[in-house]
Amino acid sequence: MLAYILRRTLYAIPILIGVNLLTFWLFFVVNSPEDMARMQLGQKRVTPEAIEKWKKERGYDKPLLFNAEAQGMGSVVDTIFFEKSVRLFVFDFGSADDGRDIAYDIRQRMVPSLALAIPVFLVGLLLNITIALIIAFFRATYIDYMGVIISVMLMSISALFYIIGGQFLVSKILHLVPISGYEGGWSAIKFLILPVIVGVVGGIGSGTRWFRTIFLEEINKDYVRTARAKGLAERVVLFKHVLKNAMIPILTGVVVTIPLLFMGSLITESFFGIPGLGSYTIDAIRAQDFAIVRAMVFLGSVLYIIGLLLTDLSYTLVDPRVRLS
C-alpha cells in the first residue's frame, strides 16, 4: 500500500504543475501586472512610476513565462511563473498583494470554515442517508413518491433562495438567531445554527435522491433476499446489510469531499458573514490578488488529490476484496 501511496503522490506533482500553469494562464489572460498594481494602489493620483515600483517590489516586472533576455535556465527561472510557483510546492504561500502573510490568514480562516462545513457535512450525511433509507423502505408507496417529488423540488431551488429565505424566516420574522456574523469559541454556535440548517436543507434534495438510488439498487440484490428469508426485520436488513454494502458508491462521492471542507463555502460564508476560506477566495478574486488566488487554487488541488487518495484507501476498509497495488 505504501508503494501505491508513494506512486500517487508522485503522480500529483505533474498534476499540480498543470493546475498551477492553468491558474497562472487564466489569471493573466484577464489581468496584467499593471492592472494588479492599479487595483492595489487605487484609482486616484497613481503615477506610472508608482505602478512600476509596485511591480518591481513584488517581482511582477519580469516576463510571464519565458525570459528571452536571460541565458540558459535563466530564461525559465527568471520569470513570474517560476518565481511565484516554485515556493508553493513547499507550502510557502508568501504574502498577499497588500502585504499580509497568506499562510497566517489561511490558518486564521480555516477554523470558521471548518466550524461551518463539518456540521453541514456530518448532519447532512446522516440525515440524507436516513431519509433515503426510509424512502427505500417505503418504496413504491405514497411516501416514496412524495419523497422523490419533494427531493426534486428541493434540488430545483437555488442555494441563494435557501440562504435569503432562511435569514428572512428564521432571523427576521421569528427572531430566533442572528442574521449573520461570527464570534470565536462557543459563541459561534448561535451564528452557525442557521447556516448549518440552510446548508443541510439545501443539500437534502440531491443527497436523498442519490442515496435512494444507491439503496434501491442494493435492495434488489440476492443477499438482501437471503437476509429477508432468514427472517430479519426490514430495519435490520436496511441499516445493517444494505447500508454496509452500499458503502463503496457512498464513499466514492463522500470521502473525496472531506479534505475540501477546508476550502469553505463561497456563497454561504459571504452571506452569513463567516470569515472563512471561501470568502477569502472570493475577496481575492475581486481584488485581483494573484498571490491568494494561486495559493487557494493550489491548496484546493492538493486537498482534492488527498481526497481521491483517501477514497481509494477507504475502499480497502469497507471491502476486504479491494487491494491497492
Place this chain on the structure above:
Amino acid sequence: MVYRDRGKTTFSLILWAALFAVLLLALTGCGEGAWNNPHPAAERDQNTFYSSFSLRPKHLDPAQSYSSNEVVFTGQIYEPPLQYHYLKRPYTLTPLTATELPRPYFENAQGQRLPDDAPPGQIAFSVYEIHIQSGIRYQPHPAFAKDASGQPRYLGLNEADLRERNQLSDFSDTGTRELVAADYVYQIKRLAHPRLNSPIYGLMAEYIVGLRDYAKTLGEAMQGGGAGQDRYFLDLRKYPLPGAEVVDRYTYRIRLHGEYPQFVYWLAMPFFGPIPVEADQFYSQPGMKEKNLVLDWYPVGTGPYMLTVNNPNRQMVMERNPNFHGETYPTEGEEGDRKKGLLADAGKPIPFIDRVVFSLEKEDIPTWNKFLQGYYDASGITSDSFDQAIQVSSQGEVGLTDTMREKNIQLSTSVAASTYYMGFNMRDPVVGGLSERARKLRQAISIAVDYEEFISIFLNGRGIPAQGPLPPGIIGYQPGEAGVNPYVYEWVGEGPNGKLKRRAISTAKQLLADAGYPAGRDANTGKPLVIHLDSTGGGPDDKARFDWLRKQFAKIDLQLDIRSTDYNRFQEKMLKGTAQLFQWGWNADYPDPENFLFLLYGPNAKAGKNGENAANYENPEFDRLFGKMKSMPNGPQRLQLIHKMVDIVQRDAPWVWGLHPKRFSLYHAWLKNIKPNDMANNTLKYKRIDPQLRAEQRLKWNRPIVWPLVLTAVLLIVGFIPAMIIYRRKQHSRGVQ
C-alpha cells in the same frame, strides 16, 4: 430484549433533550435579551456604536491610505494639524492639533522674504510654519514602553521573543509620549519612502521642496544599506528634507515651490498626521511583518480613538483613547442647526462614544435587516431597500415610509461634493476639438442625454442634474437661475417658482444639423454617425442603463455603440486616449473649485501625461485662467474668474455634465448629532448614542417567536404516524398469503 430497547430509547431521548437544551442555551446567548442579537449580551447597555464594513481596508498607514473605507479608521486615529468644522457650511478649516490656522509667507528665488501681496511671478517659495499644541499624548502603545532602565522595552526583539506574539495585545507593556513637531516632519518624509508608494507622493513632489530628490536619496540608502539594519528600518531622521524641517519642539516648517493655497486642505488629511519614529522602529523589526504586525494594520495616533481589534476578516474595534487631549463639541454651526438639535451638546467634551465596532458585512440584505432590527445604528440605502425605506410624494418630496416612521428612524440627505459625468475624448477626430462643428455635436448630445430621467429611473431621485463641473458646497457653485448651463437648459418661471427645463430635442437636432450631421448622418458621406462609448459595465444590471443610453442617442438619430470592457482595459484606453466617449466621476479631495476645475486643465491631460483630465480637454483661455485662479485667495475676483471658467467649459461641453449624487442615510432615534459632512473624516467623535433607548427598542423589536417551531414539530410527529402504521403493518405482514 424489550427492556434493552426501552433503555436505548430512553437514552436517545435524553441525548436529544440535552442537545436541544444546548441549542436553546446557545440561542439565548446564555442570558436574557433578544436571541437574534449578533452582539455579545454583555454589551447590551454599553456606549458602543455599531457599524459595518464591506471591504477590508487595504491600508491604515496614513502615508498610503486614501480610500473612503480606510479614512473611516485613520480619520479617528491620526490627527493632522487641521480639521473641518463639523457643522459650518461652506466647509471651514479649523485647527486640530495646531494652535492656529497657518498662513504662508512667501520667498523669492534667493530665499528672501516677500510681502504678502507680492506678485505671483516673484514668489518662488511658500512657507508654512505650523505650531502645535503642547501636552498632546499618543495612545498607549508597546512602541513607547520602557524597561526599568528607561530603554525601549520592545526594541531588538528576536525570533524567540516574537514566537508567542501574534497581535499587538500580546505585548503586555505599553507607554506613551508627547506629540512633537518632529513627528509631523517624519510623516512628511515618509510620503517619499520608496517602500510605501504613497498615492500623493507624485503630487506633493511637485510642491514640497526637495521631496523628489529625497525619494531618490532614500532609494539609494535602502540599496546601499540592504544588508544592514536599513534593510528593515530606514531612520528618516538621518536624512534631512529641505521642504520639511523642525523649528522647535512644537513648530515645524513646510516649504513649497511657488504658491499653492490649496495646500492647507491637505493639512486636514491623515497624510499629514504625525508618525512617531518609535512606532516605525518597533514595526520594522525582523519577524514583525511575517506576523502582520505592521503600521499599516496597527496605527498609532493621538486621536480620540485607537484601534484595539484589527481582524479585517471579521471585526475591527476602536476604543476611546485614554490619553486623548480633549476637545469640545462645536458651539456654532449653520443656520437651522440649533433647531435640528445639532447644538444641544455645544461645549460638551467629546468623544461621546466609548467604543466603535465595525463588523464585516459583505451582502446588503443582512446588513439592511440588521439595521432594521436595531443592531446597526445607521445605514445607507441600497436600491433593493429603497422602496422599503423611502416614499416620494406626487410633488416629488422625499420622505420615510410608514415602516420607518413607526421605528422612529431618521433620514438624512445631502448632495455629495462629487460629479459623475460622461466625457468626450477631446482628441477624438469626431467628437473632440474646439471647432464649432465638434462643439455643436457635443452640445446636441448633451441636450439629448436626459439626466433628470436617469436620476429618476436609476437613482430613485437621488441626485441633481449637474450644470457644470462644480458640485454644491464648492465655492463657485451657483444654485438656481444664475448657475444654469444655457447650452443645455433654460430657466422657466421667475423667482422661487422658477425651475430648470432641458432644451427641446428639436434644438439638439438643429445643433446636430449645424454640426454637419442632419438626421444623424454625415452630410458629406451620408453615413450614419456612430458614437462609441467605452464602459466598464457589462453585467445584467448595466443592460438597462445601456439600453436607456442608446435610447437617448436615438432621440437625435445617433447610433450609440457601447464597448464593454473590464476596468483595467478601460484604464489602458484612457491612458492611450483611444476612447471616444466614457463615463467618469470625481469626489472632492477638498472644498476648493481648483479640485474640480483641474480636471479640465490642459497640462493635466490623462492621455500621455497621466493626469486627471480624462477628457484631454485643452482650451488655452481656460488654462490661462486656471493658472491665475489656482493661486488666488478666495474673494470676489477669484469668484469672477471661476464663473468665467465655468462659462467656457459649459460652451465647449467637453463633458455631458451628468449629475451630483444625493446621499440618503438612515439612522435610529438613539443616534444623535448626525450631520453629513463630505470633507471631514473624523466625525465619529461628535456622534452620541442613547444606549438605554437602544436596548429597549432592540428588545421590543426582536422578541423571539417560538410557536412555529412547536407547530412544525407537531406536524412532523403527526406526519410520521401513518408512516409508523405502514411500517408496523409491513413488519407484521406475512411473506406468503
